[in-house]
Amino acid sequence: MPMLSRRTHLARAAVLIALCAGSAWVPSVGQTSTPPRPTPAADQNTPWVRVEGGWVRPAVKGQSGTGAFMVLTSRANMLLTGVSSPAAQGGELHLMSMDGNVMNMRPVPSIRLPAGRPVALQPGPDSHHLMLTGLKGPLMDGVQVTLVLRLQLATGEIKTQSVTLPVRNGPVPPKRRGPGGQPAAAGAMGMPAGAMR
Numbered sequence: 565m566p567m568l569s570r571r572t573h574l575a576r577a578a579v580l581i582a583l584c585a586g587s588a589w590v591p592s593v594g595q596t597s598t599p600p601r602p603t604p605a606a607d608q609n610t611p612w613v614r615v616e617g618g619w620v621r622p623a624v625k626g627q628s629g630t631g632a633f634m635v636l637t638s639r640a641n642m643l644l645t646g647v648s649s650p651a652a653q654g655g656e657l658h659l660m661s662m663d664g665n666v667m668n669m670r671p672v673p674s675i676r677l678p679a680g681r682p683v684a685l686q687p688g689p690d691s692h693h694l695m696l697t698g699l700k701g702p703l704m705d706g707v708q709v710t711l712v713l714r715l716q717l718a719t720g721e722i723k724t725q726s727v728t729l730p731v732r733n734g735p736v737p738p739k740r741r742g743p744g745g746q747p748a749a750a751g752a753m754g755m756p757a758g759a760m761r
């Protein structure tokens with residue numbers, strides 16, 4: 565959890581929930597079989613997913629977006645359906661793919677988190693990552709960035725979980741190279757493929 569006082573953390577989380585949850589979630593009024601809904605405070609104290617090895621790629625001044633990477637292990641079958649951060653105006657779930665020699669990334673609506681199975685959000689083709697968009701400033705190596713993960717349980721209920729990750733240049737994983745060992749060309753979203761490695 566972040567090195568914030570609990571009260572500060574909860575207040576910030578509440579604001580973030582209000583900003584990012586939108587109107588997508590409507591309480592299921594009248595379903596008597598539904599157990600009492602936990603309070604928002606309880607949500608914040610419950611780690612729905614274990615987050616390991618997380619990092620956010622540094623971003624220079626003027627850079628609009630950057631990637632966040634981590635291994636998520638959920639304690640129940642659920643979907644990761646969104647991400648937000650105080651450091652960015654928006655957040656998306658992205659999938660990278662190689663189209664010929666071109667590395668592309670595109671938004672996806674959700675990422676499956678099977679119970680107990682680690683899901684790696686990592687650079688490279690056929691992998692997902694979190695994309696912070698509309699960065700509010702540069703992200704320097706060594707600073708901490710808080711992300712709020714939006715999770716959808718099998719029941720449809722929406723939960724959020726905060727995680728604070730370091731900004732650093734992560735390890736370069738084994739990756740496919742184009743013919744001749746050349747890095748892939750610029751991606752479809754105007755970002756050089758190298759920026760997402």
Ligand SMILES: [Cu+2]
Nearest residue numbers: 631658669695
């Ligand atoms: Cu991306």
